[in-house]
Amino acid sequence: MTTESNDEHRQRPCLVAFDLVFLNGECIITQPWYVRRKLLTSILKPKKGYLQVVDVTHGTTVDDIVNTLDKLIADKYGQLYTFRCIQSAAH
Numbered sequence: 001m002t003t004e005s006n007d008e009h010r011q012r013p014c015l016v017a018f019d020l021v022f023l024n025g026e027c028i029i030t031q032p033w034y035v036r037r038k039l040l041t042s043i044l045k046p047k048k049g050y051l052q053v054v055d056v057t058h059g060t061t062v063d064d065i066v067n068t069l070d071k072l073i074a075d076k077y078g079q080l081y082t083f084r085c086i087q088s089a090a091h
Contacts, residue, residue: 017044018054 020040021029028036037056046053057068 012049014049015051016054017051 017040019033020036020043021027023039023043028039031039041053044051044053057064059065059068
């Protein structure tokens with residue numbers, strides 16, 4: 001077994017990013033979420049087992065969230081998700 005192969009199976013923390021609030025020493029929390037998300041995905045390059053950018057699921061109903069959670073359970077929690085509920089204009 002090579003050192004690289006051993007490294008793949010070694011337990012280590014995996015950093016999980018879901019939002020960006022500071023960039024180059026500047027607080028950007030007042031920027032809309034979608035802008036911060038775009039910045040986050042543009043500057044971070046995920047590396048399996050080391051750094052993951054959380055997937056986002058958009059939904060408008062409780063059923064959307066339940067269906068996504070059911071899928072996660074079926075996949076044995078293979079991914080982490082954030083939920084962005086978008087309120088319908090009809091409400």
